[in-house]
Amino acid sequence: xxxxxxxxxxxxxxxxxxxxxxxxxxxxxxxxxxxxxxxxxxxxxxxxxxxxxxxxxxxxxxxxxxxxxxxxxxxxxxxxxxxxxxxxxxxxxxx
Numbered sequence: 001x002x003x004x005x006x007x008x009x010x011x012x013x014x015x016x017x018x019x020x021x022x023x024x025x026x027x028x029x030x031x032x033x034x035x036x037x038x039x040x041x042x043x044x045x046x047x048x049x050x051x052x053x054x055x056x057x058x059x060x061x062x063x064x065x066x067x068x069x070x071x072x073x074x075x076x077x078x079x080x081x082x083x084x085x086x087x088x089x090x091x092x093x094x095x
Contacts, residue, residue, distance in 0.1 A: 008039070009030060059077070
């Protein structure tokens with residue numbers, strides 16, 4: 001069984017995800033071998049809120065050019081966690 005800190009790597013903070021926080025949805029970068037049950041358990045343990053729904057997607061690595069060569073960025077997994085109305089994760093709240 002994985003440690004919750006090994007499952008949830010970091011939050012994904014962008015303009016779109018801050019708007020989603022108003023709808024009680026939060027996005028996280030998660031481990032490549034994490035599944036929905038692991039992510040739900042890790043959110044429950046780390047933040048003390050019970051997720052209502054967890055969606056996971058795999059983000060493909062993009063091809064990038066560096067001078068005369070091409071390289072590829074790594075693929076990663078993103079989890080969008082939906083909470084019950086009234087619950088919130090303080091990590092995403094602005095001052």
